[in-house]
Amino acid sequence: MEINKEALFVIENRVEELAVLFENIEQTAEIWELPVPLMMNINLVLEEAVSNVIFYAFEDELKHEIKISISLKDNLLTIEITDDGKPFDPTSLKQPDISLDAEDRPIGGLGIFLISKIMNEVHYTRKNENNILTLYKTIQYEPDK
Amino acid sequence: MNLTNEKKNEFCVLNIEGRIDTTNFSQFENEINTLLSAGEKNFVFDCSGLNYISSSGLRVFLIAQKKTLSLNGKLHLCNLQPSIKEIFDISGFSSIFKIFDNQEKAIQ
Numbered sequence: 001m002e003i004n005k006e007a008l009f010v011i012e013n014r015v016e017e018l019a020v021l022f023e024n025i026e027q028t029a030e031i032w033e034l035p036v037p038l039m040m041n042i043n044l045v046l047e048e049a050v051s052n053v054i055f056y057a058f059e060d061e062l063k064h065e066i067k068i069s070i071s072l073k074d075n076l077l078t079i080e081i082t083d084d085g086k087p088f089d090p091t092s093l094k095q096p097d098i099s100l101d102a103e104d105r106p107i108g109g110l111g112i113f114l115i116s117k118i119m120n121e122v123h124y125t126r127k128n129e130n131n132i133l134t135l136y137k138t139i140q141y142e143p144d145k
Numbered sequence: 146m147n148l149t150n151e152k153k154n155e156f157c158v159l160n161i162e163g164r165i166d167t168t169n170f171s172q173f174e175n176e177i178n179t180l181l182s183a184g185e186k187n188f189v190f191d192c193s194g195l196n197y198i199s200s201s202g203l204r205v206f207l208i209a210q211k212k213t214l215s216l217n218g219k220l221h222l223c224n225l226q227p228s229i230k231e232i233f234d235i236s237g238f239s240s241i242f243k244i245f246d247n248q249e250k251a252i253q
Contacts, residue, residue: 018168037228040197044232047199051167098237102210110200110236117235 003141005032006071013054013064013083018047021068032072033143041118042070042079048111049081049090049133057085057131072141079119079135088131089124090115147194148176153252156221157185162194165202174205177212186218189251193224198232210241219243223251 007028011017022043029039046068053066067082090112096105098113116122121136146169147162157180165173180188188209213220223245225233233239245251 015168018166040228043197044199047167051199051201096237099240100237102207102214102241105207105237105241107204107207108200110203114200114232114235 003072003074005073006069009068009070010065011050011068013058013066015051015054017054017066018050021046021050025070028070034139034141038077038139042077045079045115045118045135046081048115049079049135052088052090052111053081053083053085053131057083057088059086072139075138075141077137077139079137081131081133081135083131084129085131087126089126090133091122091124146172148173150176150180153189153248156187156189156219156252158189158191158248158252160191160194164197165195165205166197166199167201170201170205173202174208177205177209181212181216186213186216188213188219189221189223189248191223191248191251192226192229195229196226198229200236203232203236203238206238206242221245221251223248 009021009024011021025043025046026039029042034042050066050068058064064084069080071078093109093112095116096109096113115135119135119137123134125132125134146165149160151158151160159176159180161173190206210220221243224247225244230239233242233244
């Protein structure tokens with residue numbers, strides 16, 4: 001059976017919108033019959049990516065839209081986050097040294113790292129004044145029905 | 146998120162329920178700071194009810210560990226759900242915390 005599903009969400013650049021996004025993801029995951037641990041991981045990578053955009057992408061006080069699309073084509077899960085903030089390539093960040101002791105571990109820098117570990121591939125492009133972050137993960141997808 | 150604490154042996158046991166994320170991590174951080182200000186320096190975080198954590202929450206765990214170490218105190222974790230343990234493993238946090246299977250072991 002060929003699987004081809006897609007969902008699109010648009011939120012404002014306010015941290016309170018994350019809760020709305022999570023509710024939408026949970027509903028979508030239920031309809032698509034995704035396993036709960038996968039839904040939690042989708043939630044996590046979206047929180048990390050979208051909160052970065054909300055906190056750091058905009059230098060004005062205006063409302064901005066952040067677009068989030070999630071698609072499932074056969075076994076490939078694709079998540080795309082688009083914002084019109086300043087150019088920022090999260091894939092350019094230095095990976096944290098996770099072998100350090102607690103005393104020496106710097107605070108922060110884990111968000112993008114978690115995304116790169118949970119997903120199989122992370123791509124960034126700047127197009128038409130937009131940042132587009134695309135995340136890919138191959139999943140085992142076997143809905144019951 | 147729901148936080149409750151109780152004293153067991155020389156440990157302050159903090160029971161964490163729900164999620165720790167970008168929207169509520171400061172509540173968790175404030176609770177730890179309040180307990181530190183009250184003179185607590187040995188902690189057990191019982192994570193049996195913790196079902197979601199993002200980097201915002203991990204950040205507070207790391208700050209708590211740094212603070213208790215600087216006071217020559219202890220921070221023990223117990224009852225991590227598998228999905229939470231996985232996040233701790235991925236981020237290298239499993240090696241910077243003492244993690245116990247259950248609360249009885251964690252308060253020794």
